[in-house]
Amino acid sequence: MKSAARVLAIVGGAFLIGTGQAVFFGPISLKEPTTTTGTEGVKGDPNRVPKQMESPSDADSEPVPPEVIAPEIVEPEVRIDGTDDPMNLESAVKEAIADPIPDDVLPTAAFAGIDDLLDAPVPEGTLTLRESKSLWDQGAYFIDARHQEEFDAGHIQYAALLLAQWFDTDPDRAFAVTDSIPTDATIVIYCVGGECDASKNTAAWLEPLGYTDLRIMGAGYEHWVEAGFETETTPTDGGAP
Amino acid sequence: MSNQKSGAMAWVESILLQFPIRVALGGVFIFAAYNKIGGVQSFANAIKGFKILDAETHGHLIISAAYTMPWVEMIAGVLLVLGLWTRASAAVISLMLVAFIAALIHVIMDETISADCSCFGDMQFVCEPGVSWCQVVRNGVLLIPAMYLVWRQGGKLALDQVCGSKTDPDDPTWTVDRSGGQA
Numbered sequence: 001m002k003s004a005a006r007v008l009a010i011v012g013g014a015f016l017i018g019t020g021q022a023v024f025f026g027p028i029s030l031k032e033p034t035t036t037t038g039t040e041g042v043k044g045d046p047n048r049v050p051k052q053m054e055s056p057s058d059a060d061s062e063p064v065p066p067e068v069i070a071p072e073i074v075e076p077e078v079r080i081d082g083t084d085d086p087m088n089l090e091s092a093v094k095e096a097i098a099d100p101i102p103d104d105v106l107p108t109a110a111f112a113g114i115d116d117l118l119d120a121p122v123p124e125g126t127l128t129l130r131e132s133k134s135l136w137d138q139g140a141y142f143i144d145a146r147h148q149e150e151f152d153a154g155h156i157q158y159a160a161l162l163l164a165q166w167f168d169t170d171p172d173r174a175f176a177v178t179d180s181i182p183t184d185a186t187i188v189i190y191c192v193g194g195e196c197d198a199s200k201n202t203a204a205w206l207e208p209l210g211y212t213d214l215r216i217m218g219a220g221y222e223h224w225v226e227a228g229f230e231t232e233t234t235p236t237d238g239g240a241p
Numbered sequence: 242m243s244n245q246k247s248g249a250m251a252w253v254e255s256i257l258l259q260f261p262i263r264v265a266l267g268g269v270f271i272f273a274a275y276n277k278i279g280g281v282q283s284f285a286n287a288i289k290g291f292k293i294l295d296a297e298t299h300g301h302l303i304i305s306a307a308y309t310m311p312w313v314e315m316i317a318g319v320l321l322v323l324g325l326w327t328r329a330s331a332a333v334i335s336l337m338l339v340a341f342i343a344a345l346i347h348v349i350m351d352e353t354i355s356a357d358c359s360c361f362g363d364m365q366f367v368c369e370p371g372v373s374w375c376q377v378v379r380n381g382v383l384l385i386p387a388m389y390l391v392w393r394q395g396g397k398l399a400l401d402q403v404c405g406s407k408t409d410p411d412d413p414t415w416t417v418d419r420s421g422g423q424a
Contacts, residue, residue, distance in 0.1 A: 004329075014313040021308055030289055030300045165286075169280045169363040197290040
C-alpha cells in the first residue's frame, strides 16, 4: 500500500515539474506545418546548375580520348556460361526457356514500369516521385530528415541533412544548415516516405523561421534510389548542400 | 547463528546484486530522461509518431506525456540510485518499460507507421534509432533487474535502510530478530 502511494507521488511530482517546465520555458506545439505541392514557382539554389541545362562548354571541358569516343570492340573469349563453346550457350538458353522461373520469385517491381513508380500514390499534400524529381531538376533545395547513419549511407545528390531534433538538442548545427538557405527558397524535405513524420517535423521547425515554400516528398528515399535518380554516398558533416 | 548467516547473505546480495543493479538501472533512466528533458518538442513529435493517440483530438495528452514522462524517469532513476523508495521507483520503471514494449510492438506490427523510438532522446543506446525488435528486447532485458528490485528492494546499501523504511512490512529482505536485534 505504501509502495502504491509512493508510485503515485513519483508520477504526481513529475507531472508538477513538467508543468513548471512548460510554464517557464514555453509550450510546445503539434501543429502541422503549412506546405505546398506541385512543381510551379520554384526558387532554387542559384549555385546549382539545373540538370537539363548542364552542357559542358568546349572551352572548359577536357579533350575526350579517342578510345572513349570509339572504343575498340573486343570479342569476348569466354562465353556467358563459362565455356568457349557457343553451342553450350545456345543449349543454356533453351534450358532456361524450358524451365521458367516461378512467378513468386520474379521481381515484379522491375516489371511495374518507371511510370508506376514515379506516380505512385503518396499522402495528401505531398509530392510524388515525379514532382520531386522535377523540382530537383529545377534546382530546389533538398533536405534529408532521416538519421545521420542513413544519410551517410546514401542520400539524394546535393541534399543537406537536417533533423528536427537538432533544433532542440544541437541548434548550432541546425542553424548552420538553415543559414545557407534563403527563406524564400523552395525546399523539398524527404525521409523514408509513407507515414514517416520526420519530414513534417523538420518542416514544422522551418516554418517559424520564415521559410514560405516548404514541400514534402511523399515518396521515400528508397523510391528515389529505385528509380535510378541521382544519389551520393559521401559522408558529409551535415552542412549545406 | 542462522540470523547471522542470513544477515551475511543479505550483505553479499546487496553488494553484488542490489547496489550495482540500482546504480546501473537508475543511471540508464537518468541518461534517458536527461536527453528527453532538453528536447521536449522532439519527444512530443516522437510520441505523436507512434500514432497511439490522434494528435488532432488528443494533442493535449501527447504534450502532457512529453513533459511528464522524462521527469518520471528522472525522479525514479535518481531514487533508484539513492536507494530511496526503491520498490516504488523500480515499480514505476517496470510499468514504464511494459508500456514502452507495448507501444513498440504496436509500431512494429503496423507496417504503415515509421517512427523513431526516441527512447534516449537524440542519443542511441544499444539499438538503432528506428523502432525495431531490438528495442523490445532491450526493454525486456531492462525489465528483469527492475522486477528484481521490486521483489528484493534496495538492500543494505540503500537509503531506505536509514530513512524509515526499516519498518516496511513489504520488505522481504528485512528480518527481525525476535530477541530484539536486527538480523
